[in-house]
Amino acid sequence: MIQVIAFDADDTLWHNETYYRDAEANFRRMLASYHDEAWIQERLFATEMRNLGHFGYGIKSFVLSMIETAIELTEGQVTGREIQAIVDLGREMLAHPVEPLPHVLETLATLRGQYRLMVITKGDLLDQEAKLARSGLDAFFSGIEVVSEKDEFVYRAILARHGIAPSEFLMVGNSLKSDILPVVAMGAHAVFVPYATTWIHEHVEDVDPSRFTTLEHVGLLPGWLSAQG
Amino acid sequence: MIQVIAFDADDTLWHNETYYRDAEANFRRMLASYHDEAWIQERLFATEMRNLGHFGYGIKSFVLSMIETAIELTEGQVTGREIQAIVDLGREMLAHPVEPLPHVLETLATLRGQYRLMVITKGDLLDQEAKLARSGLDAFFSGIEVVSEKDEFVYRAILARHGIAPSEFLMVGNSLKSDILPVVAMGAHAVFVPYATTWIHEHVEDVDPSRFTTLEHVGLLPGWLSAQG
Structure with missing residues (x-):
């Protein structure tokens, strides 16, 4: 799916x-x-x-x-x-050198043949494009979207532009506010992979944990995807 | 065309x-x-x-x-x-308030029914989205592309993503380096509308003026388009 x-x-x-x-x-x-x-x-x-x-x-x-x-x-x-x-x-x-987190490289290498992979990130356009290039990970992705806010409206616009149905779409990220909540709100899939520290501005209270999946690290993603059938 | x-x-x-x-x-x-x-x-x-x-x-x-x-x-x-x-x-x-230049509003109002209009700009993502919103011009455009460089590669990628052929595409801008040269290089159309002052970094020497059109102000654009047949 x-x-x-x-x-x-x-x-x-x-x-x-x-x-x-x-x-x-x-x-x-x-x-x-x-x-x-x-x-x-x-x-x-x-x-x-x-x-x-x-x-x-x-x-x-x-x-x-x-x-x-x-x-x-x-x-x-x-x-x-x-x-x-x-x-x-x-x-x-x-x-600063852009160091991929543990498990990222092998996870992307595993998923690249089976899924279309993209990056959706907030931040400064030049910064993020340069970081993706310097990370050495850019070859895994079919595109990068740098947006100024990650809300349901923005996700809907990206999916519409690429012709992707919400049911086909999975967002993976470390921010409940930006990566998880707006994505589940539009009926798409979301996997939350917490980072060790999270900027206080990103904290969100009162989240229903039954609406998304939390994985300890991104290396667990291929196994989770297989288990979805 | x-x-x-x-x-x-x-x-x-x-x-x-x-x-x-x-x-x-x-x-x-x-x-x-x-x-x-x-x-x-x-x-x-x-x-x-x-x-x-x-x-x-x-x-x-x-x-x-x-x-x-x-x-x-x-x-x-x-x-x-x-x-x-x-x-x-x-x-x-x-x-600062974002003030449309003279002739911009009526030109966009004239063209909106006949052409698909978009914005392609360099700069900071948040800045440019906010300026478009504050200008009051956003309703005229089907989309805004904020890019970190405006070269032939970037224009080609934008056209490919939107399914636009170069022969169907016209770029209008005040920078020879960013708006005109890369666009004519890929076989698309370009109209140069100089601004009163131009940042020294943007100056370009040795440009063949036969490869694009220069208009004194953007209000002359509808007439030029009509003259193209």
């Missing part, structure tokens, strides 16, 4: 959150003489939330939020050298 | 460059006590070119380049308050 499998990218195909967490740790250390770490983290998160509607997702937005937080928390005393160090954190994140 | 008309967005459908030029003028004024304006502009452009591969196009990249240039040109003496003012320039650019 399932003919098309779409994967989320960040933290489903490759590590991502961990680089944000590393950059945040560097950022907190940088401002440690001004404030305690918990307060720095809290203010950074507040700035990110305030900026999301203006700047969107991705590393550049994150860098701008770190810069604004540094100015706020130092009452403007942050130095040019420190700001440059924050911009450089972003440049390092963008240049 | 032409059935699908794709429009570039920035500086073809609405003003864009002019906001960058305004922000640059503010930026130069901000640093006027450190350097003369020509040198500030030259260093900003150099920083933008250096960052293009890392940060891509769009307002956030531009803001990061202004910040780095300010740090460089002040040898790190730029204040937190000044950096915040630069970030605020970016936020103002993002919040």
